[in-house]
Amino acid sequence: MDDKAILNELRDITKNKDCWKANIGDVSDKLNEDYSIAVKAKALWLLGEMGLMHPEEIECHVENISSYLDNENPKLRERSANAIGRIGRANESLVIPHLDRLMELRRDESENVRHAFIWACENIASNAPELFCEKLDIFYEMIFDSGQKVRIEAPEMFRVIGKRKPEYVKPYLEKLEWIAENDENPIVRIHSAGAIRITKKALKES
Structure with missing residues (x-):
């Protein structure tokens, strides 16, 4: 065929x-x-x-x-x-x-x-x-990747980990907050804010 x-x-x-x-x-x-x-x-x-x-x-x-x-x-x-x-x-x-x-x-x-x-x-x-809990530095660095698709997706990893293992995302919250407020890409800002929200909710519930 x-x-x-x-x-x-x-x-x-x-x-x-x-x-x-x-x-x-x-x-x-x-x-x-x-x-x-x-x-x-x-x-x-x-x-x-x-x-x-x-x-x-x-x-x-x-x-x-x-x-x-x-x-x-x-x-x-x-x-x-x-x-x-x-x-x-x-x-x-x-x-x-x-x-x-x-x-x-x-x-x-x-x-x-x-x-x-x-x-x-x-x-x-x-x-x-x-x-992946000990590999989060990799995904943080990828938020600053040269490719827009990569930058948009990278914060989502913090949302996924933050929901189940929020204590591992906690050290990144301040950095993510800066990105959520200042990044040039609106979707990167939205995804970073979502990761923060999910992580803080999980921390509060834990």
């Missing part, structure tokens, strides 16, 4: 969640060298969503999915990070062996990959915040 037919097949699978569990193997097969970047990118995204719903069935495919974290193509690095984030949201133990490789993406030359890195970490941290 040509790319168009394969992508249509993957879109049909995407729309029918009832068939996901039975099709994980077939979608994972699309990551082999016979397929194009477009097909692999779509397969990686879909495998992440499948893994969120069926973490036990995705387990044997995580090594293959994570192998694209350091692929030469930025779209595949981005989609691999997305997938690792979704799988890790369902079961962090499946992605812990690949966490160091994921963390390397914070330095990626592609803004989209750096953005995907933060988004993936937020997903994993939603249910396993302890994995």
Whole structure:
């Protein structure tokens, strides 16, 4: 089949969640060298969503999915990070062996990959915040990234951690307050203010 037919097949699978569990193997097969970047990118995204719903069935495919974290193509690095984030949201133990490789993406030359890195970490941290409590300096520095998408997303990590582990965000509150009041980007200001609000609420309740 040509790319168009394969992508249509993957879109049909995407729309029918009832068939996901039975099709994980077939979608994972699309990551082999016979397929194009477009097909692999779509397969990686879909495998992440499948893994969120069926973490036990995705387990044997995580090594293959994570192998694209350091692929030469930025779209595949981005989609691999997305997938690792979704799988890790369902079961962090499946992605812990690949966490160091994921963390390397914070330095990626592609803004989209750096953005995907933060988004993936937020997903994993939603249910396993302890994995990132000692890494918050990384996300604070990324608020000053050269890419606007990255800057907008970075404060969200403080919201995610602040909800579950507010004591780790507490040392950053004064810095976040300055950003919430002074940053040139209105969405960065809004997201920083949201992180502050969530963290203060959690601190009050703890």
